[in-house]
Amino acid sequence: MNQAMFWEGIGNDRVLCLLCPQKCVIADGKRGFCRVRQNDGGVLYTANYAQVSAHSIDPIEKKPLYHFYPGAHIFSVGTFGCNLRCGFCQNWSIAHGDPPSVTFLPEQLAAAAAEEDGGSNSIGIAYTYSEPFMWYEYVYDTAKLARDSGLKNVLVTNGFINPEPLKKILPFIDAMNIDVKGFSDSYYNETCVGELHPVLRAVETASAYCHVEITTLLVTGLNDSKEEISRLADWLAGINKDIPLHLSRYFPNYKMQLPPTPLYVMEEARDEALRKLNYVYLGNVPGSEASSTYCPECGALIIDRRGYRAMETGLENQKCRKCGRDIAIIL
Known part of the structure; x- marks a missing residue:
């Protein structure tokens, strides 16, 4: 196990986990709601590191x-x-x-x-x-x-x-x-x-x-x-x-x-x-067809998707090839 981040001791070997909004109070030898953050002797550890x-x-x-x-x-x-x-x-x-x-x-x-x-x-x-x-x-x-x-x-x-x-x-x-x-x-x-x-x-x-x-x-x-x-x-x-x-x-x-x-x-x-x-x-x-990307301005097909395959068809310098609108995409 690896020592965890984002927690504090609250007495009697209990710890308060501050990683997520569940804010688990964990007794010695127990794990939090997530099943992977464990209190061992008043110190919080991660049971799934690596x-x-x-x-x-x-x-x-x-x-x-x-x-x-x-x-x-x-x-x-x-x-x-x-x-x-x-x-x-x-x-x-x-x-x-x-x-x-x-x-x-x-x-x-x-x-x-x-x-x-x-x-x-x-x-x-x-x-x-x-x-x-x-x-x-x-x-x-x-x-x-x-x-x-x-x-x-x-x-x-x-x-x-x-x-x-x-x-x-x-x-x-x-x-x-x-x-x-x-x-x-x-x-x-x-x-x-x-x-x-x-x-x-x-x-x-x-x-x-x-x-x-x-x-x-x-x-x-x-x-x-x-x-x-x-x-x-x-x-x-x-x-x-x-x-x-x-x-x-x-x-x-x-x-x-x-x-x-x-x-x-x-x-x-x-x-x-x-x-x-x-x-x-x-x-x-x-x-x-709702898995493909279309230009919000002119409706032109920008990226044609078939399953997990993606084929650029209507992009030019991150703009719609047909009308020139900027397309919010990272290439």
């Missing part, structure tokens, strides 16, 4: 990031542990299970990612699959080494993090996909065992430091109403209308067995969000 439970070379579109080096690949790694309990969790076997792990020290992971950079069009490291902020110390140490090697660092996160640790790591992060699970406190409380406000605050903070895209999984009958999508889009437009929003289709998983989100609900939600935002995509909808 423990990699999943790794792969993924298309950047799989994160999903559609406006950050489209068509590239990225070395993706994850570990066990999460600070939410979403009933629909898509990666529950990693986040909430006990998967086998292999040890990759930060310098080993950075070196492996640099090697992939030369061989598979990989641009860096994505910390993903479960919740990277519950891997904070390892991600922080590795991200600094990756940055020194000229690699990009990407976080795929639920954004449920306290301001101080977020601001400490952001100088080393190039892009984030942040899950905004829904747009009501009741949904976060009842479905995810969390809170909405800290996530909104994280999005607002991160968008001033790095490239940000948002994903919302639309769960049948719970967070998929036009009114909720409209509030989400209004808030996001108030930060930046160019922030891409990915509306992802729910399928039964983990503890939730509601029917899949109807396709017409997905399409209506996208139409509603496009009234406020420039780039809105549908995920988990194979064959949909």
Whole structure:
């Protein structure tokens, strides 16, 4: 184990974890809500430091990031542990299970990612699959080494993090996909065992430091109403209308067995969000044209996506080839 950051002793060998808004009070010999931060004799340690439970070379579109080096690949790694309990969790076997792990020290992971950079069009490291902020110390140490090697660092996160640790790591992060699970406190409380406000605050903070895209999984009958999508889009437009929003289709998983989100609900939600935002995509909808990028001005096809394949068709110097409008994209 590795000593943790962001905690304080509160007497009787108990500690208060200050990494995320759960603010766990952890007794000696116990772990916090996330299952990976452990009190040992009044000192907080991380039980998953350098423990990699999943790794792969993924298309950047799989994160999903559609406006950050489209068509590239990225070395993706994850570990066990999460600070939410979403009933629909898509990666529950990693986040909430006990998967086998292999040890990759930060310098080993950075070196492996640099090697992939030369061989598979990989641009860096994505910390993903479960919740990277519950891997904070390892991600922080590795991200600094990756940055020194000229690699990009990407976080795929639920954004449920306290301001101080977020601001400490952001100088080393190039892009984030942040899950905004829904747009009501009741949904976060009842479905995810969390809170909405800290996530909104994280999005607002991160968008001033790095490239940000948002994903919302639309769960049948719970967070998929036009009114909720409209509030989400209004808030996001108030930060930046160019922030891409990915509306992802729910399928039964983990503890939730509601029917899949109807396709017409997905399409209506996208139409509603496009009234406020420039780039809105549908995920988990194979064959949909709503995974491609179009010019917000003239509607020309900018990037044609088929599955995870991305083909630039309408870009010229980061502008629409047809009308000349600037397209908010990093190449």
